[in-house]
Amino acid sequence: MLNDSIRYHNDTLHIDAVPVTDIIQQIGTPVYLYSLPRALHNLQRIRDAFGHLDAHIHYSAKANANLAILRTLIEAGAGIDAVSGGEIYRALKAGARADDIVFAGVGKSPDELRYAVEQGVGWFNIENVAECDMLNQIAAERNISPARVALRLNPKVAANTHPYIATGHGGAKFGLTAAIISEILSQQEQYPYLRFEGIHVHIGSQLHDTEATTRALKIALDLIAPYPNMRTVNIGGGLPVAYTEDDPLPNVAAFAETLTPLLKDYTVLLEPGRSVIADAGILVTTILYVKQQQAGQTFYITDASMTELIRPALYQAKHTIIPIIRRGDSASRPTSVPATIAGPVCETADVLGQARLPNTLQPGDHLAILTTGAYGAVMASNYNARPRPAEAAVNPDGESWQIIRQRETWDDLLRGER
Numbered sequence: 001m002l003n004d005s006i007r008y009h010n011d012t013l014h015i016d017a018v019p020v021t022d023i024i025q026q027i028g029t030p031v032y033l034y035s036l037p038r039a040l041h042n043l044q045r046i047r048d049a050f051g052h053l054d055a056h057i058h059y060s061a062k063a064n065a066n067l068a069i070l071r072t073l074i075e076a077g078a079g080i081d082a083v084s085g086g087e088i089y090r091a092l093k094a095g096a097r098a099d100d101i102v103f104a105g106v107g108k109s110p111d112e113l114r115y116a117v118e119q120g121v122g123w124f125n126i127e128n129v130a131e132c133d134m135l136n137q138i139a140a141e142r143n144i145s146p147a148r149v150a151l152r153l154n155p156k157v158a159a160n161t162h163p164y165i166a167t168g169h170g171g172a173k174f175g176l177t178a179a180i181i182s183e184i185l186s187q188q189e190q191y192p193y194l195r196f197e198g199i200h201v202h203i204g205s206q207l208h209d210t211e212a213t214t215r216a217l218k219i220a221l222d223l224i225a226p227y228p229n230m231r232t233v234n235i236g237g238g239l240p241v242a243y244t245e246d247d248p249l250p251n252v253a254a255f256a257e258t259l260t261p262l263l264k265d266y267t268v269l270l271e272p273g274r275s276v277i278a279d280a281g282i283l284v285t286t287i288l289y290v291k292q293q294q295a296g297q298t299f300y301i302t303d304a305s306m307t308e309l310i311r312p313a314l315y316q317a318k319h320t321i322i323p324i325i326r327r328g329d330s331a332s333r334p335t336s337v338p339a340t341i342a343g344p345v346c347e348t349a350d351v352l353g354q355a356r357l358p359n360t361l362q363p364g365d366h367l368a369i370l371t372t373g374a375y376g377a378v379m380a381s382n383y384n385a386r387p388r389p390a391e392a393a394v395n396p397d398g399e400s401w402q403i404i405r406q407r408e409t410w411d412d413l414l415r416g417e418r
């Protein structure tokens with residue numbers, strides 16, 4: 001969806017002050033383009049919404065871990081939520097302070113835990129009793145008190161979102177049951193090298209209401225009430241983003257307003273990913289072919305596919321798709337026709353979306369797939385031996401831009417093979 005940074009100006013799509021056409025002339029397509037001003041604006045909006053609380057944001061690197069994006073958000077004061085040794089490594093390379101990183105994840109390996117302890121990572125979000133034992137032992141061997149621990153609760157609350165991105169229902173692999181958290185907290189002295197200070201609760205991503213989050217949070221708060229050392233509540237990510245005009249969603253302010261009364265006596269951590277970077281990014285593609293299929297549909301076959309953007313194939317996600325150049329003035333725009341936008345990959349699921357597009361579009365014309373800054377480039381793959389796309393960003397000044405990741409080459413595809 002369009003916004004203050006990604007919008008038409010003189011009928012050409014712009015990222016801030018830069019025409020998309022300028023960038024793609026130089027680096028081609030498919031390419032992810034980002035507005036760093038928009039990412040910073042989103043970070044600030046979340047900060048303002050939760051401004052009445054003692055709240056700190058750890059940007060969730062899984063949404064988009066490009067170094068330039070991490071660096072920009074870190075310089076603006078964000079900590080980082082990392083879910084692997086690789087993400088911690090990236091965050092440190094981008095300039096994060098180790099103690100401003102939270103290390104989350106349902107299956108941290110012993111090597112990853114050792115690396116995180118040695119680097120001095122600030123928080124460990126723990127999801128398993130054996131993980132408590134392992135972390136305690138790693139810290140004991142080095143005789144360092146590791147960071148603070150937040151126990152991740154599985155509150156048995158089903159989030160209103162796509163089932164693949166719901167994490168808080170009893171059947172999910174995520175979190176510890178309330179009974180196990182109570183047991184750990186009642187035996188804290190068994191872990192002399194752990195500092196239990198927080199509870200973590202994240203019931204899913206792209207949450208469609210505040211009610212389930214409130215319920216989950218109340219369960220978490222009841223659980224820690226008897227323990228005066230448990231003064232931090234990490235409410236995870238999940239703040240939703242509109243992908244189409246008719247996406248009915250609570251905004252960030254609504255979440256903050258609902259949760260603030262519950263959280264006012266605690267230190268609060270947030271791990272937003274999508275709400276920071278999704279609407280700051282677009283995927284730009286070139287139409288390779290137009291074809292009419294037997295059932296009468298028009299297909300635009302593009303040079304972007306499910307290997308650049310897997311969300312439509314994996315989650316039936318809908319992204320708004322628009323032309324980079326609008327032709328005709330508003331009175332004389334060409335007729336729009338329903339079309340299916342699909343990539344070259346040998347899978348029927350390789351469809352990027354449906355859209356009403358001008359019937360004048362031809363091979364060589366460009367389309368933008370909007371709101372793809374989060375879970376786009378990071379989920380790209382090399383399936384069908386397709387090099388991963390380039391990425392470029394308009395800098396915080398809103399006027400200059402830079403390539404922030406080179407397009408992969410065929411040689412890159414062979415690296416490490418024999």
Ligand code: LLP
Nearest residue numbers: 060202205206236237238271272273274375
């Ligand atoms: N914290 C935890 C513990 C998480 O599991 C996640 C996302 C986040 C924070 C960040 O959530 P966000 O603010 O972005 O909603 N690939 C999927 C989304 C997977 C989300 C995984 N966990 C998609 O494309 O929709």
